[in-house]
Amino acid sequence: MPIDKVSQAEFEDALKQCSQTANVAYNISLTYVNRTELILKNLNYDIRQSCGHLLSKKGADKFQFAGTLNQIQSNIKILSQETFEDLDSSLNTKRKYLENFTVALFGRTKAGKSTLRETLTRGNGSTIGKGSQRTTRDVKEYYWQGLRLLDTPGIEAYEGEDDTKQANDVIDQSDIVLFLTSDDSVQPGEFEAMAQLQEISKYFAVILNVKHDISNGLEDLQMFIDIPEMVFDEERLSQHQHHIHNHIQEFLQLDDVDITCIHAQAGFLSTKEEYQEYSSQLWELSKIEKLYSLITYQIYANGQNLRLSTFSDSLIKFISEIYQKLCVAKEELDKQRNLMGEQKQKIRKIFDEIKAEGNLKIKSQCEFLSNQIEKQIGPFVDKYAETDIEARKKEWQRIVNQKHIEAMMKGVINEIFLYSKEKLLEFEHEYEYDVNNIKIDLENLNIRDIRQDDTGKWIKLAGVAIGAVGAVAVLATNWWNPGGWVVAAGLVSTAASVGSGFAGEWKSREDDKNYKKNIQEEKQSLIKQVNENKKATVKSYQDCLETNIKQYQNQTLEQVDVYIKGLFAIIQDLDHAIAEIIKIKQEINSDFSNSK
16 A cells, blocks of 8 residues: 555554554563563572582582572673663553554764754744754753654764663664654764664664755745745755665665655744744645654554564564573583583593602602612621621611601602692693683673683682692601611511620631621611512502592592583573573564564
8 A cells, every 4th residue: 555545543543553553562571571480489599599509418528519609690680680781671661651653763963953843842942953963962852743653862973881771772662663864974883873773673773864954034935935946956965865875785784775855944844933924835835734644554564563573573582591601501511511521531541640750759769768778788797797686677777767768758748749730730721721711701690600610710729629639648758767677677577587696706716607608698688678569558558548549539520510510500500590591592483473
């Protein structure tokens, strides 16, 4: 149907149908808002349960989960509260205007929005701007021919989040969006500024205001009335329209946008008493009636769909935001969980390296010390062969004590754990780097402290705890107590075998021969016992190291497993909520489609 064929009765009937559709759409929206709110309440409860279960695990308090888990709970709660506050505000505003079809007017300062508003509302011109100042600082609401019109501040003068939110609120509650520009300066920037707002998913049209001044004198006025094509120059305006189409496609990604040319000043002057005799001509030449016809046709042909979209688009947008935020939160936790799983393997490798390096150091130091002692055996036996066994034991103990065996092995143990500390510290730095390089766009997402939580503290805990191994392992140094050496027993045994002659002088050549033979046996016996004790000492230290390394490795990995399982439980909670949100989105589309 041509747009000029919509009668007033048909238009009014279309408005009534639009109002009925808006009531249906509001009730549908309210139902799904309540359902979505219940999903998030259940999610909050489930996460509290999962966190509580995790915190009840043995050792979880040392693992310092509480702060992180409380933050997760808090952020999920904030997510639901903030989102529903916005959605409730949106629905409450729309509920107030269920009977009204709303048209929003955007445009840059000095494009003529205030002049157009004064024209349509029969104003006195007091709000029409002078100069280049921002003349409309707040959204103005007025009514025209049964329509609710919202006039917004100049789009290029928006200052920060408040202006942007205000503009998005206007788009959200509008059924049609009009953009006013002027033929004296069609600029890409004004359309780019419009593109910074939310996506325009409703009917969008452009009004091109021709700003030829006809108020300077009767001569200009009469020329406009007599030769209007001079002002509405078809070729010139066609070029402007071409540029507008290009800008809209580039910045707003919209095709086939209707562009209507008007002369807002002519419309405004037609309402003034001093131009009364030209009133009808000026009104007709202003072409504002054509703009009205364009709007009425859209309402007649698509009004119900437009009203449904105002509710459904808003509802789906808010629910999609919840969906996206939950998905990002799940993705972040998944990355944390996977990263922790990867670190488990690295931790095992680190402890294996610590054990291997420690074993080498223990063996090397024991061999060095035993070699030092072994070198003393020959001179010791030769020098003290004729002394009694107790004296030899005492002297042997003195020789062994001079090697400071216990202190030397303590030094080795300290060196092992210093090495352990360095390896764990190196791992901690790598872990923190990996965590910090989990790059997810968390803009407008409240769950953003997960990357900065206390998960790294278990590494520090492991580093401190493993230091306790030293205190346990040092107990093995008692093996190096000379009084406990089997060598002493060997000396007793050797002394007993030579009898009383061992302590006296050998009188015959045969006795001397036997004496030398026994001396050599005693040396070999001591060397053998030193080597046996070296092996036993190495094994003692290595066994002690392995026992303690394994103990603290298992404790560390158990704590990591606790955290991984806890994260998995929370991820499952998020998964369930996400599935419910997806189901709601599908049902919303179906219900709104069936309401047309």
